[in-house]
Amino acid sequence: MKETMKTKILHFMENSPKKSFAMEDIAQNLGLEQSDDFKALVQTVATMEREQLVVFNKKGKVKLPSKQTLVEGTFHANERGFGFVTIDPEEDDVYIAKENTNYAIDGDLVAIEIIKTTDPAEDRGAEGKIVEIKQRSITQIVGEFQLFSEDEIAKTDLYGVITPKEKSYPGLKFWFQLSVFDQWMEIL
Numbered sequence: 001m002k003e004t005m006k007t008k009i010l011h012f013m014e015n016s017p018k019k020s021f022a023m024e025d026i027a028q029n030l031g032l033e034q035s036d037d038f039k040a041l042v043q044t045v046a047t048m049e050r051e052q053l054v055v056f057n058k059k060g061k062v063k064l065p066s067k068q069t070l071v072e073g074t075f076h077a078n079e080r081g082f083g084f085v086t087i088d089p090e091e092d093d094v095y096i097a098k099e100n101t102n103y104a105i106d107g108d109l110v111a112i113e114i115i116k117t118t119d120p121a122e123d124r125g126a127e128g129k130i131v132e133i134k135q136r137s138i139t140q141i142v143g144e145f146q147l148f149s150e151d152e153i154a155k156t157d158l159y160g161v162i163t164p165k166e167k168s169y170p171g172l173k174f175w176f177q178l179s180v181f182d183q184w185m186e187i188l
Contacts, residue, residue: 005030005044010053013064020061070111072134077106085112085128092118094128102130107137 012029013021023045027038045062048054055065073087073094081098083106094112096104104110112128143164153159 005040006048006053009041009044009048013054013062017064020057020059020063022061026062070113070131072109072111075101075104075106075108075110075130077101077104085110085130092125094126096128096130100129102133104130104133105136105138108133109135109137 008030009026012026013019023038023042026045027033027041030041032038032041045054049056052065054062057063071087073085075083075085075096076093077083081101083096083101083104084093085096086093094114096112100115102110110130111132111134113131114126114128116124116127118124118126141162141164143162145160145162147160148156148158
């Protein structure tokens with residue numbers, strides 16, 4: 001049975017699963033010398049990317065996707081936006097940068113992907129990214145509701161914002177949208 005170009009690319013890349021390859025390297029390894037062959041290679045790799053069989057790194061090189069291992073733990077937020085996830089009380093916490101918190105709130109049960117492993121030489125712990133919030137620590141909140149103007153409601157399809165009274169959630173705001181209501185209520 002004849003191997004397809006996709007299969008040849010995968011076999012080539014599986015020999016060095018952690019390495020990234022320029023398109024020219026793949027073409028050379030597969031013995032593709034004609035411009036039509038290179039065009040077919042580019043189209044095949046694009047299809048493989050859509051199928052999530054390969055990914056492009058920041059330098060535009062092709063590599064196999066890393067096998068994502070998720071771990072669960074409790075998120076502990078810092079008032080400056082970043083936080084830590086405790087996976088095991090006996091182990092060091094995993095640092096979560098502000099841009100990787102995925103809107104988690106202090107005490108949430110979260111699933112994280114480790115994006116940087118512990119580096120003892122640098123005295124630096126692991127760093128992660130929250131990819132899913134498994135369970136919220138808050139199910140009810142008391143706060144001040146501010147109704148949006150009719151223009152804002154029309155523009156955003158949201159009715160207002162709730163600012164929590166609880167001081168342990170500084171800057172936290174909840175946006176909400178009415179999806180079902182039986183009767184109009186007068187807001188005082």
